[in-house]
Amino acid sequence: AVPESQIKTFLQGLLDLSGGGDDAEALAVALAHAKSTLDEGDPLAGADLYGRILAALPDNPQAIAGLIHCFVATKDLVRAREILDHTTPEQLKHPALTAAITALTLAEEGAAGDSDTSALAERLDLNPDDHQARYDLACALYSDGEGALAIDGLLEIVSRAREWNDQAARKKLLMFFEALGPSHPLVVDGRKRLSTLFFS
CATH class of the missing domain: 1.25.40.10 (Tetratricopeptide repeat domain)
Structure with missing residues (x-):
């Protein structure tokens, strides 16, 4: 799990972003925290962090992709597919979303x-x-x-x-x-x- 101090840093970064700042470093830190949480085997906490990023930046393709990976990890394939179905053609071009689509496709094939x-x-x-x-x-x-x-x-x-x-x-x-x-x-x-x- 991500330490409380890191979550505070993460949330402050999101406040900066949602305040209209274009702080690429704050976004990178937020995405890194969310990804490491997922990679460490806590997809529910990862989904929460990615959800917070999307609350500030609803169109961020890396956060959308991360959320899809989290739902794939928890085998909630319906929600993962719903998120994917609401992405734009422009977002789908992002490499992170390409990987998420592949992960979801593999999970759906495995389930079937x-x-x-x-x-x-x-x-x-x-x-x-x-x-x-x-x-x-x-x-x-x-x-x-x-x-x-x-x-x-x-x-x-x-x-x-x-x-x-x-x-x-x-x-x-x-x-x-x-x-x-x-x-x-x-x-x-x-x-x-x-x-x-x-x-x-």
């Missing part, structure tokens, strides 16, 4: 797909070359917040059968990477491993 991870794991035990089972398991794991295991599974498919299903595993990996963001440790590691598989 085969999420019985134990049954999928049993299929893989019987046949390690059942790429569809491994792919479905990776998607289900990602939806359950197990990004590392999901990425491992897709990299295993790339290692065993790179061209399977029109490179579906590689394409899904790239979606995971986009949703998590380029600086996420899983993305940094996953991209290195993917490059090694493709260029070794």
Whole structure:
């Protein structure tokens, strides 16, 4: 959780912003606090902070994207979709919103797909070359917040059968990477491993 002193700084920054000031530093601090709260595993508090930013700056695409990520993390996909549906075409061009759209799309696919991870794991035990089972398991794991295991599974498919299903595993990996963001440790590691598989 964010310390009380930091929240006070955050709120003061928002007051400066809503007072008509164009303080890019105050906005950057506010967004960083909200993001770190989400990244530390507290999406409800993150949603509160992003909501406060949006109360001061309703059109800020990074705050809109952050709020979508928070609702995806709490599996409130209906609210995430509602927020997305109210964004403007101009806002949708922002990279932060592109990543949020991908995260929401993956979550919706996971909710609609085969999420019985134990049954999928049993299929893989019987046949390690059942790429569809491994792919479905990776998607289900990602939806359950197990990004590392999901990425491992897709990299295993790339290692065993790179061209399977029109490179579906590689394409899904790239979606995971986009949703998590380029600086996420899983993305940094996953991209290195993917490059090694493709260029070794």
